[in-house]
Amino acid sequence: MSTASPALQQQVTLLELVDRVLNKGVVLTGDITLSVAGVDLVYVGLRLLLASVATLERPPEDTS
Amino acid sequence: MLHLYALAEHPAQLPAIDGTTLHAVPVTEALDAVVGNVAEATPSPTREAIIGHAQVVEAVAGTSDAVLPARFGRPLRDEAELTSVVREREAELHAALDRVRGCIEVGVRVLCGGGRTGNEGGTGREYLLGRLESVRTAEGVARAIEDAVGEKARERDVRVVAKDDVLVTAAFLVPRSELDSVRASVEELAGGHPALTFVVTGPWPPYSFVTVGGAGA
Numbered sequence: 343m344s345t346a347s348p349a350l351q352q353q354v355t356l357l358e359l360v361d362r363v364l365n366k367g368v369v370l371t372g373d374i375t376l377s378v379a380g381v382d383l384v385y386v387g388l389r390l391l392l393a394s395v396a397t398l399e400r401p402p403e404d405t406s
Numbered sequence: 407m408l409h410l411y412a413l414a415e416h417p418a419q420l421p422a423i424d425g426t427t428l429h430a431v432p433v434t435e436a437l438d439a440v441v442g443n444v445a446e447a448t449p450s451p452t453r454e455a456i457i458g459h460a461q462v463v464e465a466v467a468g469t470s471d472a473v474l475p476a477r478f479g480r481p482l483r484d485e486a487e488l489t490s491v492v493r494e495r496e497a498e499l500h501a502a503l504d505r506v507r508g509c510i511e512v513g514v515r516v517l518c519g520g521g522r523t524g525n526e527g528g529t530g531r532e533y534l535l536g537r538l539e540s541v542r543t544a545e546g547v548a549r550a551i552e553d554a555v556g557e558k559a560r561e562r563d564v565r566v567v568a569k570d571d572v573l574v575t576a577a578f579l580v581p582r583s584e585l586d587s588v589r590a591s592v593e594e595l596a597g598g599h600p601a602l603t604f605v606v607t608g609p610w611p612p613y614s615f616v617t618v619g620g621a622g623a
Contacts, residue, residue, distance in 0.1 A: 346605040352604040358513045363456045363463075365569075366613035367477035368499070370415060370491040 407481035408441040409449070411462045412611070414461055415472040415503060421465035428462065433492040436500055437474075440466050441488065441543050444481050451478055467611035472507040474499060475611040502616045506579065509560055510609035514576040516547050517603040526583050541566065544573040547602065551576050554591040558584045563614050574600065577614040585609055 346354065418438035420429045420544045424614065430438040440462070459478045465558050471616070482488045482583060528536075538592070544566045551574065559578035567575055580588050589606055596604035 347513060348605050350603065351605060351607075354515050354517075355607045358515065358607045358610075359460050360453075360456055362475070362610060362613035363460050363478045363547065365477070366617060367475045368502075368616050369477050369479060370488075370495070371480045371482065 407447060407483060408445050408485070409444045409459075409481050410476040410479070410488070411421050411440045411442065411459060412466045412476050413437045413439055413503070414466055414470040414498060415475040415507075418466065421462075421469050423462060423465055424459070426462060431488060431493040433489050434496050434500070436503065437492065439488055439492060444496060447481065449478070449481065463611050463613075467510075468470070468486045472503045473611055474502055474506065474616045475613045489577070490536075505561070506612040506615055509579050509581050509612055509615075510585060511612045511614055512559075512578045512580050512585065513607040513610060514551055514574070514578075514592055515605045515607070516544075516551070516574040516603070517571045517605065518543070518570040524598075535597075537568070540573070543570040547599070548574045550595055551592065555580075555588055555596040556591075558588050558591070561615050579612055580609075583607075 408431075412432075413433070414437070416432060416434075416436055416438045418440055420428045420430055420440065426442055429441050429443075431441060433439045437481045441463070454476060463473070467475070482491065488532065548564050548566050554564060555578050559580050561579040562576065563578075564576040565574065567573060577586060585608075592604060592606050596602070
């Protein structure tokens, strides 16, 4: 059964939350003048966390 | 200046949230805008700001049956600008409100083992074969998720990603009463794919199904 551990669940939830708040939803002001660097930092941080949690969780891949 | 959190069916009930003062501005006959005062013209999307936005939207969704979550964006000058931009898209927004009434959103993200899609070393040919395999797997999983949830969802947005560790992301617009049933369907499907990890998130306010005015979802 491949259900996620609480740690992975939490990281994915955070990633999904950021994705929704920044990329989905109603846009009324047309141009969103957000700091791109700020957004990228948030994303990079989350991706790294996600990758590390996911790697920790799974048995190593067969590398043959 | 006004930060827009959501548009909710009139009359909106404002939730009480520590440290955030909310106002409901009636913008059309059917819609109230839930806003807060902000000083900055250019908001910084810090983690705290993003989570704060999401918490308010979730609280508003908890007190109203029909809510259109707003994307985190540039603040509006005043109530006059707010009313004007809403009225420009009034028909679209009213239609979206009807589509999401009584529904929540469920997210599904399917992850595979690290390295599967991002081979380091190996030849270019091996890399391409690996990519192809990963895209094929992802396409199969995407179809299986759509079939598993089926008619329980009112709308769906299923995407084949096949990049890094992520195979598929999906969002489903689901009547509240179907939430448990949708979760159970995805978990049952996950049981048949022991090499993959299915992460179900939500219930979310229906962010993915109210894309009005944005360039794509």
